[in-house]
Amino acid sequence: MEGRPLEDAELARRAREGDDAAYEDLVKRYGQIAFRVAWLVTRDHAEAEDSAQEAFVKAYYALPRFRPDSPFRPWMLKIVANEARNRARSMRRRQGLALRTAAVSDGDAAPSPETAALAKEDREVLVAALNRLSPADREVIGYRFLLGLSESETADVLDVRLGTAKSRLSRAMARLRAVLEEPA
Amino acid sequence: MTERFRSMNDDDLGAALSTLEIGWPPAPDLAPAVMARAASGMGPGVVRLPLSRRKRILLIAAATVLLLTGAAVAAKIVIDLGGVVLEVTPNRPGVLPTPSIAPTGGPITLREAGVLLGRDVPISERLRRPDRVWADKVFTEVGEVARVTLGWRARPDLPKISGTRFGAVLMIFEGDANLASKEVYEDTGVLKFETVEAVDYFWTRGTHLLELLTSEGMVYVRVDGNVLLWRDGPYTMRLETSLSKAEALRIASSGGTT
Numbered sequence A: 001m002e003g004r005p006l007e008d009a010e011l012a013r014r015a016r017e018g019d020d021a022a023y024e025d026l027v028k029r030y031g032q033i034a035f036r037v038a039w040l041v042t043r044d045h046a047e048a049e050d051s052a053q054e055a056f057v058k059a060y061y062a063l064p065r066f067r068p069d070s071p072f073r074p075w076m077l078k079i080v081a082n083e084a085r086n087r088a089r090s091m092r093r094r095q096g097l098a099l100r101t102a103a104v105s106d107g108d109a110a111p112s113p114e115t116a117a118l119a120k121e122d123r124e125v126l127v128a129a130l131n132r133l134s135p136a137d138r139e140v141i142g143y144r145f146l147l148g149l150s151e152s153e154t155a156d157v158l159d160v161r162l163g164t165a166k167s168r169l170s171r172a173m174a175r176l177r178a179v180l181e182e183p184a
Numbered sequence B: 001m002t003e004r005f006r007s008m009n010d011d012d013l014g015a016a017l018s019t020l021e022i023g024w025p026p027a028p029d030l031a032p033a034v035m036a037r038a039a040s041g042m043g044p045g046v047v048r049l050p051l052s053r054r055k056r057i058l059l060i061a062a063a064t065v066l067l068l069t070g071a072a073v074a075a076k077i078v079i080d081l082g083g084v085v086l087e088v089t090p091n092r093p094g095v096l097p098t099p100s101i102a103p104t105g106g107p108i109t110l111r112e113a114g115v116l117l118g119r120d121v122p123i124s125e126r127l128r129r130p131d132r133v134w135a136d137k138v139f140t141e142v143g144e145v146a147r148v149t150l151g152w153r154a155r156p157d158l159p160k161i162s163g164t165r166f167g168a169v170l171m172i173f174e175g176d177a178n179l180a181s182k183e184v185y186e187d188t189g190v191l192k193f194e195t196v197e198a199v200d201y202f203w204t205r206g207t208h209l210l211e212l213l214t215s216e217g218m219v220y221v222r223v224d225g226n227v228l229l230w231r232d233g234p235y236t237m238r239l240e241t242s243l244s245k246a247e248a249l250r251i252a253s254s255g256g257t258t
Helices: A008-016 A020-042 A045-065 A072-090 A120-131 A135-146 A151-158 A162-181 B010-019 B031-040 B053-068 B110-117 B245-253
Strands: B046-048 B077-080 B084-089 B122-124 B132-140 B143-153 B166-174 B180-185 B190-196 B199-205 B208-214 B217-223 B226-232 B235-241 B255-257
Touching: A008 A020, A008 A045, A008 A072, A020 A045, A020 A072, A020 A135, A020 B031, A045 A072, A045 B031, A072 A151, A120 A135, A120 A162, A120 B010, A135 A151, A135 A162, A135 B010, A151 A162, A162 B010, B110 B132, B110 B143, B132 B208, B190 B245, B199 B245, B226 B245, B235 B245
Parallel strands: B046 B077, B084 B180
Antiparallel strands: B077 B084, B122 B255, B132 B143, B143 B166, B166 B235, B180 B208, B190 B199, B199 B226, B208 B217, B226 B235
């Protein structure tokens, strides 16, 4: 077992039985994506951090109600998204930070093959278009494509059925396409 | 739109989005703070009840001392009972709604309430069978959570609660999801703590604000009645009456079943 990370299900099972070290492993494993989910909703660093932290604490106390046969990640991220939405609703300053591309310059270290697939200008056009979308559209596209959640996970995090998530994503993509067609 | 995007279908556009490298803000290390809060059972400024009994008593005692001494409490004292969170704040806001009964959800039978809660509904001998039974379901991060409300019309031994036609209203909150928050104001309210037969009870008197998450959304209700709160296994109980603390405690501690 040494050297091989435990599966989520095993960590969640141990955490349910009171093994705090197992829960800590889950927090470390999903801390970053939890923060990013919260940031997509709040677009505020401090609010995102508080949301993610609060969500992990709530999840800790909710572990007895977690179904061990269900995946941990979408369950956790759903709690994060709910917490972030609640905070976003009460934020007076609704205008959050904009998405931006990673600070990779064409002249510096070689970009990853994935990044190289899109020209710098294309990336900036795409991110600018994302920033012009409504928060709801940006959220669904962000979960699915920027964070790489599966359709099922996206539905879970949005707290909607799979079919609803698919149609919401489809509409968001149509609006993204429309924004891309607008003059800059 | 660049030519490149014009020629893309949704799948290709999705793939292009997936390859974007977003400049995410640096993610903080959440583990130390989360685990510290989990280990202590406390969040910032939060006194959480589901702890060992010894810790719980110490925390409640500390909160009670602050209240009794009238200490200027800079921050809220928050006591988390699970379904209901009690918040003691220094001053009441200038404007409060008129007193009323909190939204109850739809009418159901006592038997249906038992099925919903997964247990027999506890009925005090003193109150007898309720005149009305309602239920509401709220979707929370831990799934769907039920709130059952029982109402007894006012009668000679159950004086009317201000703003309602009822003499007693018992709300039963399922689980630990915080569905309700009670703001008790130091200048107009009273919070007392009492243990009867190993059950911890919180008694609040005077005007307070009840924030309640319902299936219709968040509602804010001014409550002028006397309210007793306690945990009964996985349930949080909230009994509102016009009775004295001693009478309310007798009712609460004599809860039989249907």
